[in-house]
Amino acid sequence: MRIVVQEALFDPGAELSTFSAAVAGVGAVVSFSGIVRDDHGDLDALEIEHYAGMTERALSEQATEAAAHFNLADVLVIHRHGRLSPDEPIMMVATAAAHRKQAFAGADFLMDYLKSRAPFWKKEVRAGSADWVEAKQADEDALAEWSR
Amino acid sequence: MRIVVQEALFDPGAELSTFSAAVAGVGAVVSFSGIVRDDHGDLDALEIEHYAGMTERALSEQATEAAAHFNLADVLVIHRHGRLSPDEPIMMVATAAAHRKQAFAGADFLMDYLKSRAPFWKKEVRAGSADWVEAKQADEDALAEWSR
Amino acid sequence: MIDILYFAWLRERIGIPKERWETEAATVNDLVAELRAREERYALAFEDVSSLRVALDQELSSFDAPLDGVREVAFFPPMTGG
């Protein structure tokens, strides 16, 4: 299991290669990567604040829980903080499991967790404005689905 | 959209990098890659037969349908045929969408389709035996879930 | 004349991947009945069509589908891709 919280840029493809090589023979690997969107062509940067003391521990706990629950052979979580430019990767999750449905569900669940429970806050910086991104009810609902 | 049916080995990480670069700014990218499993340590090779005339066209149709249904900005499908060794990648699917749930659902659906409807047949070659892999009812059921 | 293709264990049981066949069969089921009557290996291969799938001109179809204008019929076991 590898949990990384960093400012530096990373390459999701290269990370997937490393992750896959380490779990060779496991059968199914699912990855998710999120990219900084600039829907209106006016975004200067995305600033991500995090709770340094809590982040890695909270992510590790959640990844461990997900691994047990979904029978994952391995989990990778990378999440950036600091100042990001449009089109840069923000974060990625990768899961490996014997069966594809487990790998899919594990990655999907970890994303729902990251959206609503990992201590990160995003601010969109544009010319003349800087706005904190508001949490979405849909993300809360998505997470609640897993406990149904 | 890129649909590839090939004998040659490929690198899922490198393919993810290429795919992600082409959809920069789309927001969410999900990939699935399947690896040749050797659960009992006695597999010499996995032989994959396919229906050459039908495969690429069937995959393209399905990818187009999935793209429309799940609002995917782009789809990648790579599937190998011929003789594969344990731990080699068999196939991969990648999807890009504005929202993560769409990217997850699109990739999950395409995998269910590939398992039960794409014209590939697997044979496991071991010392002294060669057995066609039997289709699983669970795979049929998984595909049926999407039409509920 | 139609082309008939066989895949996976069906190809191995029949012993050839492809053949041309002169037929007046109206449906896939009629064609299967013709093939069964040809030789023991066909009779065995097509013993249980519920374990087989069929594609007409490279589109998945069903055993009661008509063969009007069809040029290529493929028989195979359930697919195991992915």
Next chain:
Amino acid sequence: MIDILYFAWLRERIGIPKERWETEAATVNDLVAELRAREERYALAFEDVSSLRVALDQELSSFDAPLDGVREVAFFPPMTGG
């Protein structure tokens, strides 16, 4: 003495990321009441606690949780990671 941490717009409104605070508050809600009473900027920042989250010693918690033995309290808006 406890450490109190603020993140995102809460940090900006209060104007500092962290402070030490002497308190006898029994619960998070009691602590919030103390902070509100301090200054206008705290009163405004904590106006609607339903829009806030709290972590005690780096574990997500609730506003009615006791503060016994807690050394670090963090207040922040709903998270927006991923």
